[in-house]
Amino acid sequence: MKEDFILPDIGEGIVECELVEWLVEEGDIVVEDQPVADVQTDKALVQIPAKHAGRVLKRYVEQGDIAKVHAPLFALEIEDESTPSQPEKKTEPKPENQGASPATASAKAGYEEDFILPDIGEGIVECELVEWLVEEGDTVTEDQPVADVQTDKALVQIPAKHAGRVVKRYVEQGEIARVHSPLFRLALSDYEDHTPTAPAVAQPKAPEAVTQTRQSISSTDENRRKVLATPAVRRIAREHEIELGKVPASGKNGRVLKEDMLRFMGELEDEPGSKRKPTETAKPKAATAHKGDVDIIPVKGMRAAMARQMTHSAQTIPHFTYSEEIDVTELTRLRRSLNQRLESQGVKLTVMSLFIKSLSVALKRHPIVNSHMSDAGDEIHQFADHNIGMAVDSPMGLLVPNIKGVQNLSLLELAEEIKRLTESGRSGRLSPDDLKGGTITVSNIGSIGGTVTTPIVNAPEVAIVGIGRLQRLPRPNKKDELEIRDIIQVSWSGDHRVLDGGTIARFCNDWKALLEQPNDMVLWMV
Structure with missing residues (x-):
C-alpha cells in the first residue's frame, strides 16, 4: 500500500523547515522509527523518523528546499500490503471532491475573495511582512507561497489558499500584518475560467494536483533555495540584497551560517565599489559611512523574544x-x-x-x-x-x-x-x-x-x-x-x-x- 508521509509538527509555531540532508534514497528499505531526513528550523536541527516500515518510492522535497509542516515529505510503500489492486480502490473514489465539486464551483464562481492571514503560532497576533513573492496581477496556484512573514520565533512562508489572480496587496513589504486580517485579494480561478461545471472541477485527479503544485513551488523558489541556510540567514541576505551563493560557507554540507553572512557583509562594506543598493529594510545602512551616521538595527526573531522575556521578568x-x-x-x-x-x-x-x-x-x-x-x-x-x-x-x-x-x-x-x-x-x-x-x-x-x-x-x-x-x-x-x-x-x-x-x-x-x-x-x- 502506498502512503504519503506527512511532515508532523516539529516545534511550537513552526510551519516550515529546510531539508538539510536526506538519510535515505528512493528505493531504499526503511524500518519503523528509522531516521530518514535532517531538517533545520530557526531553533534546532531535527531528525525525522519513518512512521512505518516499507520502501521509499519518491522524495517530494529535495535537499536544500523548504518543507512545509503537514505537507507530504515522501511516498512510502508499506510492507504489510503490496498488492497493486488495493491502492487503486482507495485512491480512485474521492467522495469529497465529487460530491462537493458542483457546490464548490458555484460558491466560488463569480467573485473575488480576501485572503485572511491565519494563525501562525501560539500567542502570535502580528508579524512583519518581509517579502512578497508575487506581484499584483500574478496568477497563483493553490498552496503556492505568496509571502514571507517574520514572527519573533521564525520566518514563515504563507501559501495561497486557492488558485487565482492576485488583485490587490493590502500590506506592503516591511509593514506589520495582523493575524485574522486581510493580507491580499484574490480573483478565484473558477470565476476567470467561466467553467463552473461539475466535470471541469472533478476532472483532475488528486495526486496530479499535488504534483503540479509541488513543481510550481519548486520552480518559483529554485533560485532562492539552492544554498543551504536557515530562514534567518536568508532574511539577512534579502535585507542587504546579497546572493547567498557568493557567501563563503563554513557550515556542514556547504551551509551558510550567520557568522559567514556577517563576515561577508563586513568585507562588502570595506569594498569601495560595492554594488549593493539599500532596500527599504536596509535603508539605515548607508553605502558610505560618514561621521554622525546611525545604524538602525531592527529588534526581531530571537533578540525580540529575549527582549520580551527579560522585560516581563524585570517588570513582574x-x-x-x-x-x-x-x-x-x-x-x-x-x-x-x-x-x-x-x-x-x-x-x-x-x-x-x-x-x-x-x-x-x-x-x-x-x-x-x-x-x-x-x-x-x-x-x-x-x-x-x-x-x-x-x-x-x-x-x-x-x-x-x-x-x-x-x-x-x-x-x-x-x-x-x-x-x-x-x-x-x-x-x-x-x-x-x-x-x-x-x-x-x-x-x-x-x-x-x-x-x-x-x-x-x-x-x-x-x-x-x-x-x-x-x-x-x-x-x-x-x-x-x-x-x-x-x-x-x-x-x-x-x-x-x-x-x-x-x-x-x-x-x-x-x-x-x-x-x-x-x-x-x-x-x-x-
Missing part, C-alpha cells in the same frame, strides 16, 4: 540580589586529579559540571529554591527534578537549555550532557525539549570575563546565579599567613515573592561549603 518579579565569595582551590585540585584518572577514557570533567552537581546537592536541602511562581502569583510549584539551565552564547543569541534530572546523574553523565548541550547550542541543533522545563539557571559569565553581575531571573523560575571569573588572590590561612587561593564571586538574583534574603543566604552557604570542601559532596551523592 520583585528582584533582590545577594553576592558571596567562594574559595574553589580544593575544587580545582580535585578536578585535576579526577581528569588525570579519566584521561585514559577520553573523558574530561569541567568546572561547570562540579558547579551544577554541587548546586543540585544543595537544592535537596532547600527545595523551595527549585520552584516556579504561577502566572497568577497565587501558587508556588515546587519540583522534585532539578532541571538546571545554563546560559549558552549561540549564533542565534542567548539560549538557556537545561539538564534534566541532575539529581539522578553521575558526574560523568552530567559532563557528557553539558558537552552535548553546549555543542548543540553553538551549532543551532538544540531540540525544543532542551529549552523547556527549567527550574533554576546558572550563568557562567566568568568564562568570558567579569567578577560580579546582577542577573535577571528567568520567569517563571525564582532564582538565578551568575558565576564570575576565577581569580588568583591572596587570602589568610588559619595561621593568618597569606596564601594565593583560587577565588570566584557568585551573584544571586531571587524572586522576593517566594524567597527572602535569609533563604538565599542559607542555601548559598551550603553550596559554598560543598565547593570549598568537595570531598563532603560525595556523602550527599550516595
Whole structure:
C-alpha cells in the first residue's frame, strides 16, 4: 500500500523547515522509527523518523528546499500490503471532491475573495511582512507561497489558499500584518475560467494536483533555495540584497551560517565599489559611512523574544540580589586529579559540571529554591527534578537549555550532557525539549570575563546565579599567613515573592561549603 508521509509538527509555531540532508534514497528499505531526513528550523536541527516500515518510492522535497509542516515529505510503500489492486480502490473514489465539486464551483464562481492571514503560532497576533513573492496581477496556484512573514520565533512562508489572480496587496513589504486580517485579494480561478461545471472541477485527479503544485513551488523558489541556510540567514541576505551563493560557507554540507553572512557583509562594506543598493529594510545602512551616521538595527526573531522575556521578568518579579565569595582551590585540585584518572577514557570533567552537581546537592536541602511562581502569583510549584539551565552564547543569541534530572546523574553523565548541550547550542541543533522545563539557571559569565553581575531571573523560575571569573588572590590561612587561593564571586538574583534574603543566604552557604570542601559532596551523592 502506498502512503504519503506527512511532515508532523516539529516545534511550537513552526510551519516550515529546510531539508538539510536526506538519510535515505528512493528505493531504499526503511524500518519503523528509522531516521530518514535532517531538517533545520530557526531553533534546532531535527531528525525525522519513518512512521512505518516499507520502501521509499519518491522524495517530494529535495535537499536544500523548504518543507512545509503537514505537507507530504515522501511516498512510502508499506510492507504489510503490496498488492497493486488495493491502492487503486482507495485512491480512485474521492467522495469529497465529487460530491462537493458542483457546490464548490458555484460558491466560488463569480467573485473575488480576501485572503485572511491565519494563525501562525501560539500567542502570535502580528508579524512583519518581509517579502512578497508575487506581484499584483500574478496568477497563483493553490498552496503556492505568496509571502514571507517574520514572527519573533521564525520566518514563515504563507501559501495561497486557492488558485487565482492576485488583485490587490493590502500590506506592503516591511509593514506589520495582523493575524485574522486581510493580507491580499484574490480573483478565484473558477470565476476567470467561466467553467463552473461539475466535470471541469472533478476532472483532475488528486495526486496530479499535488504534483503540479509541488513543481510550481519548486520552480518559483529554485533560485532562492539552492544554498543551504536557515530562514534567518536568508532574511539577512534579502535585507542587504546579497546572493547567498557568493557567501563563503563554513557550515556542514556547504551551509551558510550567520557568522559567514556577517563576515561577508563586513568585507562588502570595506569594498569601495560595492554594488549593493539599500532596500527599504536596509535603508539605515548607508553605502558610505560618514561621521554622525546611525545604524538602525531592527529588534526581531530571537533578540525580540529575549527582549520580551527579560522585560516581563524585570517588570513582574520583585528582584533582590545577594553576592558571596567562594574559595574553589580544593575544587580545582580535585578536578585535576579526577581528569588525570579519566584521561585514559577520553573523558574530561569541567568546572561547570562540579558547579551544577554541587548546586543540585544543595537544592535537596532547600527545595523551595527549585520552584516556579504561577502566572497568577497565587501558587508556588515546587519540583522534585532539578532541571538546571545554563546560559549558552549561540549564533542565534542567548539560549538557556537545561539538564534534566541532575539529581539522578553521575558526574560523568552530567559532563557528557553539558558537552552535548553546549555543542548543540553553538551549532543551532538544540531540540525544543532542551529549552523547556527549567527550574533554576546558572550563568557562567566568568568564562568570558567579569567578577560580579546582577542577573535577571528567568520567569517563571525564582532564582538565578551568575558565576564570575576565577581569580588568583591572596587570602589568610588559619595561621593568618597569606596564601594565593583560587577565588570566584557568585551573584544571586531571587524572586522576593517566594524567597527572602535569609533563604538565599542559607542555601548559598551550603553550596559554598560543598565547593570549598568537595570531598563532603560525595556523602550527599550516595
